[in-house]
Amino acid sequence: MxxxxxxxxxxxxxxxxxxxxxxxxxxxxxxxxxxxxxxxxxxxxxxxxxxxxxxxxxxxxxxxxCSVSLDSMPSEILLKIFSYLDAGTLLCTGCVNRRFYHLANDNFIWIRIYSTAFSPKRSNWKVNSVEKTAVTMNLLSVEDKEAGYWKKEYIAKQIASVKAALAQVLKPVNPYTGLPVKTKEALRPRWHSLIAKYNLSNLTASTMFGCDRLIRIFCLNPGLLVGLWKREEELAFVMANLHFHHLVERSTLGSATIPYELPPHSPLLDDNPEYGLHGYQLHVDMHSGGIFYLCGTFRNLFTKKGYIENGYAKLIVISFKNNTEHLPLIGKVGLSWRTDIFDGCIKSCSIMDITLLDEYGKPFWCFSSPVCMRSSPRPSDGPNFLGQTYYVDYMDSEGKVHVQLVWIEETEEYFIVNLVLYLSIAKINHWFGTKY
The missing domain is CATH 1.10.287 (Helix Hairpins)
Structure with missing residues (x-):
């Protein structure tokens, strides 16, 4: 039991x-x-x-x-499944493999998406004319088009509609800078830009831009400022300095793989053979963290023909000899940075924005980049000033900027005593459609 x-x-x-x-x-x-x-x-x-x-x-x-892979399904079933997808998902599906790419180009699917997105919305009944009816019948002839035709038409129409909407927002122009006023409004509802990845091991001491007690900063073209911790040699922050000119187009119409290209420039004929560049206007800003040290506009800039130095046309904005043109920098110049834990300010560094407009008010040369004031090893070529001399230099493929400053001990401020632009002759010839 x-x-x-x-x-x-x-x-x-x-x-x-x-x-x-x-x-x-x-x-x-x-x-x-x-x-x-x-x-x-x-x-x-x-x-x-x-x-x-x-x-x-x-x-x-x-x-x-009974296990069946998705790829082994008949094409008819896959096409039926794809017909329920939206445009974005269908484009991603076409990147899976070669078979999915061809199936995702089906014209019957894309013409439905195209018609839904761009069908005219009529509030009253109208009788179409013969021309409109012919166009409609041509659009509906799906079988006569090559595979992927309506996908390309949909993408082209979407790009055109975005361009039209952005052009409407960017229509008002600032009379001082010649740039759109509502750039921020146009960027706010759009997606974020993609920042390319850089190899931080290539950042050496020779390329260091500035430093303070916590970080070292390096400038990576175009317009990226990278901060590295001094002790850990790790990334502290990344700052992007982008000029407003075509910023909306670069951010919304470009990608990491296919960047946005500027529209081709129509050459302008020079109607005054006695002068070179004339009637130009410069707007320059030096700022950091919302604090502006300099904000100035210089009009009626010119240079005579033949005044060329080493392949550059010299455009004098502020001259040594004219004391009335010298400008002070307001406040203590420094590049402010902030992370979730620490913050600091790198002395003698700032962000410089340059906007040079031609005689018709169109942007000729634009950039936004960090710059650093460095002490000059030799005295200035102009009048004698009481104080240490500093200089700021910037250079890219289109031109150079040279700024010379003097530190005044009595007032504890910097004065700009010389500002010169050097414009590339190749840039000028391309702008005017000439070859020399």
């Missing part, structure tokens, strides 16, 4: 509760039947477990035999 009860308890403990049989099954009630009862229940439980195990193995084999 103890043995039978122990077996029953053991089965219950393992979670294998044997089925309860009614009295009289297997043997009559009595001592003999009582001894054989647990054995019959145990055997029945084992049989049930075996059936359950066989059933599980059968289901596993059946599921293994």
């Amino acid at each position: 103890a043995t039978g009860r122990g077996r029953l308890l053991q089965l219950q403990w393992r979670g294998l509760q044997a089925p309860r049989l009614p009295l009289g099954v297997g043997s009559a009630p009595g001592r003999t039947g009582f001894r054989n009862g647990p054995c019959i229940r145990y055997a029945a439980g084992c049989a049930t477990l075996k059936q359950h195990a066989r059933r599980e193995r059968h289901c596993e084999r059946a599921s293994a035999d």
Whole structure:
């Protein structure tokens, strides 16, 4: 009796509760039947477990035999599935493999997407003219078009609509800078730009831009400022300095793989042979963290023909000899930076924005870049000033900027005593369509 009860308890403990049989099954009630009862229940439980195990193995084999990969589906089923996708998801699906790419170019799917996105919304009933009806019938001739035709039409129409919307927002122009006024409004609802990845191991001491007690900063063209911690040699922050000119187009119409290209410039004929560049206007800003040290506009800039130095046309904005043109920098110049934990200010560094407009008010040369004031090893070529002389230089493929400053001890401020632009002759010839 103890043995039978122990077996029953053991089965219950393992979670294998044997089925309860009614009295009289297997043997009559009595001592003999009582001894054989647990054995019959145990055997029945084992049989049930075996059936359950066989059933599980059968289901596993059946599921293994019935597993179907998505790629092995017939094209008709895949096309039906693709017809429920939106344009963005369908474009991503076409990047899976070669077969999905061809299926995702199906004209019947794309003409439905095209018609839904760009169908005219009429408020009243109108009878189409013969020309409009012919155009509509031509649009609906799906089979006559090559694969992917309506996908290209949809993408081209989307780009054109975005350009039209942006052109409407950017129509108002600032009379001082010649740039759109609502650049921020145009960028706010759009997606973020993509910043390319750089190899930080290439940042050496020779390319260091400035430093303070916590970080070192490096300038990476175009317009990226990278801060590295001094001790850990790890990335502290990245600052992007972008000029407003074509910023909306570069951010919304370009990508990491296909950057936005500026529209081709139509050359302007020079109508005054006695002068070189004339009637130009310069707007220059020097700032950091919302603090502006300099904000000035210089008009009626010119240079005579033949006044060329080493392949550059020299455009004098502030001259040594004219003391009335010298300008002070307001406040202590420094590049402010901030992270979630630390902040600081790198002395003698700032952001310089240059906007040079031609005689018709069109942007001729624009850039935004960090600059650093460095002490001059030699005295200035102009009048004698009381104080240490500093200079700021910038250079790219289109031109150079040279700024010379003097530190006045009595007033504790910098004065700009010389500002010169050097414009590349190749840039000028391309602008005017000339070759020399």
